[in-house]
Amino acid sequence: MQAYQDLMAHQRQTQALAQISGRLGWDQETMMPQGAAAQRAEESAALQTVIHARRTDPCVGDWLAALSGADLPPEAAANIRHIQRDWDKARRLPADLVAALARQTSLSQQAWAQCKTDENVAGFLPFLTDIITLKQQEAAALQTPGQSPYDALIDDYEPMMRADDLAQMFAALRPRLADLRARLKDRSRAPMLQGHFPKAAQLELSQRLALAFGYDLTRGRIDLAVHPFSSGSGTDVRITTRVDEADPFNCLYSTIHEVGHACYEQNIIADYALTPLGQGVSMGVHESQSRIYENQLGRSRAFCNYLYREMTARFGDMGLSGADEFYAAVNALRNGYIRTEADEVQYNLHVLLRFDLERALFEGDLSPADLEAAWNDRFAADFGFAVDRPSHGLLQDVHWSCGLFGYFATYSLGNLYAGSLHKALRAHLPDLDSDLERGHLTGATDWLAQRVQRFGGLKSPHDTITQACGFAPDATHLLDYLEEKFTG
Amino acid sequence: MQAYQDLMAHQRQTQALAQISGRLGWDQETMMPQGAAAQRAEESAALQTVIHARRTDPCVGDWLAALSGADLPPEAAANIRHIQRDWDKARRLPADLVAALARQTSLSQQAWAQCKTDENVAGFLPFLTDIITLKQQEAAALQTPGQSPYDALIDDYEPMMRADDLAQMFAALRPRLADLRARLKDRSRAPMLQGHFPKAAQLELSQRLALAFGYDLTRGRIDLAVHPFSSGSGTDVRITTRVDEADPFNCLYSTIHEVGHACYEQNIIADYALTPLGQGVSMGVHESQSRIYENQLGRSRAFCNYLYREMTARFGDMGLSGADEFYAAVNALRNGYIRTEADEVQYNLHVLLRFDLERALFEGDLSPADLEAAWNDRFAADFGFAVDRPSHGLLQDVHWSCGLFGYFATYSLGNLYAGSLHKALRAHLPDLDSDLERGHLTGATDWLAQRVQRFGGLKSPHDTITQACGFAPDATHLLDYLEEKFTG
Secondary structure (H helix, E strand, O other): OHHHHHHHHHHHHHHHHHHHHHHHHHHHHHOOOHHHHHHHHHHHHHHHHHHHHHHOOHHHHHHHHHHOOOOOOHHHHHHHHHHHHHHHHHHHOOHHHHHHHHHHHHHHHHHHHHHHHHOOHHHHHHHHHHHHHHHHHHHHHHOOOOOOHHHHHHOOOOOOOOHHHHHHHHHHHHHHHHHHHHHOOOOOOOOOOOOOOOHHHHHHHHHHHHHHOOOOHHHOOEEEOOOOOEEOOOOOOEEEEOOOOOOHHHHHHHHHHHHHHHHHHHOOOHHHOOOOOOOOOOHHHHHHHHHHHHHHHOOOHHHHHHHHHHHHHHHOOOOOOOHHHHHHHHOOOOOOOOHHHOOHHHHHHHHHHHHHHHHHHHOOOOOHHHHHHHHHHHHHHHHOOOOOOHHHOOOOOOHHHHOOOOOHHHHHHHHHHHHHHHHHHHHHOOOHHHHHHOOOOHHHHHHHHHHOHHHOOOOOHHHHHHHHHOOOOOHHHHHHHHHHHHHO | OHHHHHHHHHHHHHHHHHHHHHHHHHHHHHOOOHHHHHHHHHHHHHHHHHHHHHHOOHHHHHHHHHHOOOOOOHHHHHHHHHHHHHHHHHHHOOHHHHHHHHHHHHHHHHHHHHHHHHOOHHHHHHHHHHHHHHHHHHHHHHOOOOOOHHHHHHOOOOOOOOHHHHHHHHHHHHHHHHHHHHHOOOOOOOOOOOOOOOHHHHHHHHHHHHHHOOOOHHHOOEEEOOOOOEEOOOOOOEEEEOOOOOOHHHHHHHHHHHHHHHHHHHOOOHHHOOOOOOOOOOHHHHHHHHHHHHHHHOOOHHHHHHHHHHHHHHHOOOOOOOHHHHHHHHOOOOOOOOHHHOOHHHHHHHHHHHHHHHHHHHOOOOOHHHHHHHHHHHHHHHHOOOOOOHHHOOOOOOHHHHOOOOOHHHHHHHHHHHHHHHHHHHHHOOOHHHHHHOOOOHHHHHHHHHHOHHHOOOOOHHHHHHHHHOOOOOHHHHHHHHHHHHHO
């Protein structure tokens, strides 16, 4: 077992360096002086070079070879499975392709930002085409027997998931969501909060909510950032939020969402820290936690009654007639073009659109030149109105300019998982609503911590969710929940 | 010149990693959640291991050998001089000694903190004795021909400085400072500020002062920390300060002091960033900048008039009769035991005491067992009253438990350099006081930036100061300034 000890010691240092890299990213978004950007880019690149060299160090291959076929206890076996997977992937990628992708995504992100401002799809298309070509090369390099090229890209974010399986799960979602959306289309009179919501009071309440949802501030902190995120694993898991003084839901629900991500990291078995098991197992499982905290718990009728009392105590009259209107405001459905601003019903329609387009691009059924038309056709079909400008359509998200093909799907997968976890949670906690009415989340969050979060990377993503639920995740759970919530 | 290019590319990545290490240190003191300490220690250790491996990479030796005797332009030659010096030192230290020192200083710091609380010199003595033994081994390993063991330790903080030269400079200081202190001994009636000084107003004024002294907030930021410090080089140089709502001078002069350090780093020629020239050349030269900002400029009569107006505008009546009393309060001399709380006259007496004791320890003239008696005798001789408890004497500073022998001297060397720079500055800027009266610091700080700071590590520390002044630094400049200020 010397090989295992040596491999894990090496891995532990690599994970520690990766944590530092994450901390630098946090600093960049929250604390870094604006003039430090170029130097920081060089510092981050130096650290990435070190981390990459450690990940592809021939020693790792030697240790893995020495351990091949060894009879290991479950946690050691899971560690080896993760390390072997990373090692194989890192080794399969040619260094010049990695460099070309780094260069081209950097250029493309700048081009995307400018083209989005200019509503200029034609200007962005050459960059997008180059990125897609490089990602096709990456997919070809990474592909294992039985994987499609798109599978190989998805695997980076959702290990062991296949496009066909996603497509099957999502196939059940799209028609019922589109139908539900159409049935709910008269939403012009959805109530809105009125008034001014001072920053300090929003942040105080958002911290209170973070604590109520189980976030441990002795092992984390809350700061402001333009785009809220969660960062870090082990005993240093930080979140950010943002404040709009006209729209307190932005801050409060961003906080609850990021707390879902952060609690997943904080609740992993402590012994797993700085090992491959010491972090959330996939983007989809991560998103299941952030979404169930934010939506199934945070936007529930019972919790909204609690939140209405807390907000009334702080902000006074919000121009609402009572808790019913407050709940309606929290869950207002409105026509919109933008994925990140969408409600629970429409959000997944945005994501499925992207997933299907990506799949067609990487299966050769769609060329980048036809992407805008395909986007706009699909949008009109699912949402019932037309995209009015590229920044509301094809150019709205940064992901593709960064080369993140395969990522979008994990958002809807997370929602689907959240729907199934919520079904299981309600079965286990029949009195949940009376807890939520009082702002008591610990029954629900402890259940998630014990059933999902604590295992970190020990199981596969699918096993993590299935074993937590006691049944296989399925789109009908989410759909039934949405149907009942929005038409019940 | 390929060897030079390769060496510098390697060095640049190492410097980038060292900057990251500095940023982690900043985070630890300002932002890190309390529960993250153990994980952070492991992360920092992993990064230090990487940096150390790069510093002692045999490639560095090969490149240096290839460049040996090469005819290089001045900046390249200075880079090579620094890299050669670091390489030689890193190679001379046995790995087991480095590990033993890391372990023992960690234990000793904990023991020191406890023994200081308990006023227990006997309990600390075994730890101190072990540290001194290890530092003697380190000195023996590092010593070059012509260096004494203590010289070898000083060289870590003040390259190329010798204990004998320091002793000669300091020999002029001690009797005149002790004499000045004795002549000024009736200071029971020194005025003190009265009132409550709200944190927000202190921080607003301290930021205003930071900007006035030339700190560039687009390449830095100000946060709170228990012990103020400056951190980073290049385009990311951050400072910290602290707030005592009963004593605004603590915040304001800590800020000005750290701004002196930070401006030194910010004003180095931009092309030197991430090279050995891209940081302050020594602790002594660094301290000369922080001290001249804080004392010769910040505590000057003219600047105090400006500061009195600014503080009165913010805090109203401070229980003072006017600007004369304000100046007396800023420059109050009081009996005290604690180095870090000492005024301009007494501060160096505290430092010289430590320097002479360290020198005796490392030259074999003093054993650790006799250290407390030697401290207390010396204190009584120089300050005219007796140490009343170990936490006011031998146990007051953390330095020795960290193994920082040779460090204290740089505080007084910096003060001495500041005295000489101030003499030159006054000669070049005869109208300085009328600027300071209006809070206009740019004449003075530009002079320091152009004469001292911009050169970074290009010249030796001594040349840096001598060429800036136009004459050799000498204790009489500081002494004459203090004599005039406090008895004039």
